[in-house]
Amino acid sequence: MKPYYAVIFTSVLTEQKKGYETMAVAMETLAEKQPGFLSFESARNELGISVSYWESEQAILDWKQQLDHLKAQALGKSKWYDRYTIRICKVEREYSFSR
Amino acid sequence: MKPYYAVIFTSVLTEQKKGYETMAVAMETLAEKQPGFLSFESARNELGISVSYWESEQAILDWKQQLDHLKAQALGKSKWYDRYTIRICKVEREYSFSR
Numbered sequence: 598m599k600p601y602y603a604v605i606f607t608s609v610l611t612e613q614k615k616g617y618e619t620m621a622v623a624m625e626t627l628a629e630k631q632p633g634f635l636s637f638e639s640a641r642n643e644l645g646i647s648v649s650y651w652e653s654e655q656a657i658l659d660w661k662q663q664l665d666h667l668k669a670q671a672l673g674k675s676k677w678y679d680r681y682t683i684r685i686c687k688v689e690r691e692y693s694f695s696r
Numbered sequence: 697m698k699p700y701y702a703v704i705f706t707s708v709l710t711e712q713k714k715g716y717e718t719m720a721v722a723m724e725t726l727a728e729k730q731p732g733f734l735s736f737e738s739a740r741n742e743l744g745i746s747v748s749y750w751e752s753e754q755a756i757l758d759w760k761q762q763l764d765h766l767k768a769q770a771l772g773k774s775k776w777y778d779r780y781t782i783r784i785c786k787v788e789r790e791y792s793f794s795r
Contacts, residue, residue: 603704603785605747607737611795638706640739646747648704654788680794686702686785689753695779696710 601635601688602654606647608681617677624669631660650688657685700734700787701753705746707780716776723768730759749787756784 610617628634628649633656639647651657660666673681709716727733727748732755738746750756759765772780 603702603783605702605704607747638743638745640741640743640745642739644737644739646737646739646745648706648745674793678793678795680792682790682792684702684787684790686704686787688783688785691781691783693779693781694773694777696777 598690602651602657603686603688604649604651604657605684605686606645606649606681608645608647609643609679610645610677611679613676616672620669620672620677624666627663627665628660631663632656633659654685697789701750701756702785702787703748703750703756704783704785705744705748705780707744707746708742708778709744709776710778712775715771719768719771719776723765726762726764727759730762731755732758753784 625637628637633652635650635652637647637649639645649660651660724736724738727736732751734749734751736746736748738744748759750759
């Protein structure tokens with residue numbers, strides 16, 4: 598397996614959810630167009646967990662600095678997120694099961 | 697930051713959900729007692745994402761082979777999971793925001 602990278606983004610939202618879902622979808626669509634993007638998956642109850650997968654650490658750094666993404670990050674901090682943690686991980690191995 | 701490890705477990709359940717939630721809670725409780733366990737977080741919509749964090753790869757291997765966990769894994773494959781992917785990751789860096 599060629600090594601690749603995962604960004605684990607866990608978050609809790611504030612009460613002020615207006616505009617969040619639209620922005621989340623827009624950012625997912627934008628991320629998919631970034632060089633080195635592999636895939637994205639997310640689930641949310643009270644806690645939300647989103648994981649994006651990337652070919653390299655550089656691809657993650659480039660995405661972090663993408664201009665529209667920087668604007669979204671600023672809005673997220675000012676309005677939507679009560680707290681979040683971002684972890685940059687190297688995927689060392691994986692295995693799957695399918696029925 | 698001392699490096700640590702994450703296990704990203706993504707899954708889709710079958711229609712046969714009886715017993716799943718009880719077992720999921722039991723396994724989380726058991727994992728928390730394992731040497732090297734750090735923390736656990738999960739969210740589920742159609743897709744479920746659970747992430748457990750561990751001090752070392754050895755702690756992850758030990759948990760994978762724990763006897764009650766092996767039984768739960770077998771039940772999971774025979775009954776509850778339509779598909780899953782497990783990724784073993786090294787957490788290289790992290791940052792957090794809190795309001």
